[in-house]
Amino acid sequence: MENRIQRIKEALQEAQYKLTPQREVTVKVLLENERDHLSAEDVFLKVKDKYPEIGLATVYRTLELLSELKILDKINFGDGVSRYDLRKEGAKHFHHHLVCMECGAVEEIEEDLLEDVEKIVEKEYNFKVMDHRLTFHGICGNCQSKKD
């Protein structure tokens, strides 16, 4: 964990930004909740526990900054809130999501799965793919068994 903070610090500095205490706390919260897709509000509340003086705007600014630096991915599952997801270290691509239409649970898929599709897109549509977002909507295993 310390390593990852260190790495993020370096990324910030490379882009002429500092890892201020506020930013560090925010990053820590993101690391500690890596699998939850937190909204800005969620992050704000969790950060506030550790650093009560922080302002909402600072959290928004930090999330925006980390997104620009591709440390975070800003996602939108269609419920009027942006959610933030740490990009895996070294991951070229955004990972995929399975959103359950019943219970709202969000599962992540680390596998790429899209290599072939991207090749087709590059060739047939002459489009240079830099990143992708793939979300499946459906019914998760849990909710499927409940229905029986």
Place this chain on the structure above:
Amino acid sequence: MENRIQRIKEALQEAQYKLTPQREVTVKVLLENERDHLSAEDVFLKVKDKYPEIGLATVYRTLELLSELKILDKINFGDGVSRYDLRKEGAKHFHHHLVCMECGAVEEIEEDLLEDVEKIVEKEYNFKVMDHRLTFHGICGNCQSKKD
């Protein structure tokens, strides 16, 4: 075009809704701008040209209704606005998009391309896929050639 309006009318009636003049104008605007990923505001302005008395809320309601009936797909490219996209007739799935990071152009892909991926997801993750959203971010052909 008249056919498609007729088909949409039937879909509405099947769900106990009427094709009111306001709804018809809204549908026409959507058909006339089928390739354009309009926001609710965009639709409202275009509808207003043809039917100045219409209220914003009616347009929102109509877009919502058509989305529920799967005539429209509501999409989100990450700029804080929802955009609306007519579903091709008979299409089970949402079509994909190529968003150019340079010029912002949005191209559509009709091909499914995800059949294999969905099979993997259903098997390995025990997730029943109902729909999907896939967007590629990258550089379109136009912008690629400009760079040379």
Place this chain on the structure above:
DNA sequence: AGTTATAATGTTTGTGATTATCAAACAAAG
């Protein structure tokens, strides 16, 4: 046609997430 029930509309007001503003705190450099 007249009456009533229901659906749909338009105006206006609310709401909730995000952004902008701006003065104050802080940090770095001379």
Place this chain on the structure above:
DNA sequence: CTTTGTTTGATAATCACAAACATTATAACT
């Protein structure tokens, strides 16, 4: 220490969208 630029926190503003509600249209009866 002084100056300059960065970052912060409080607050107000914005913006997309939803809710409320009175009004109007439509359909189904009589």
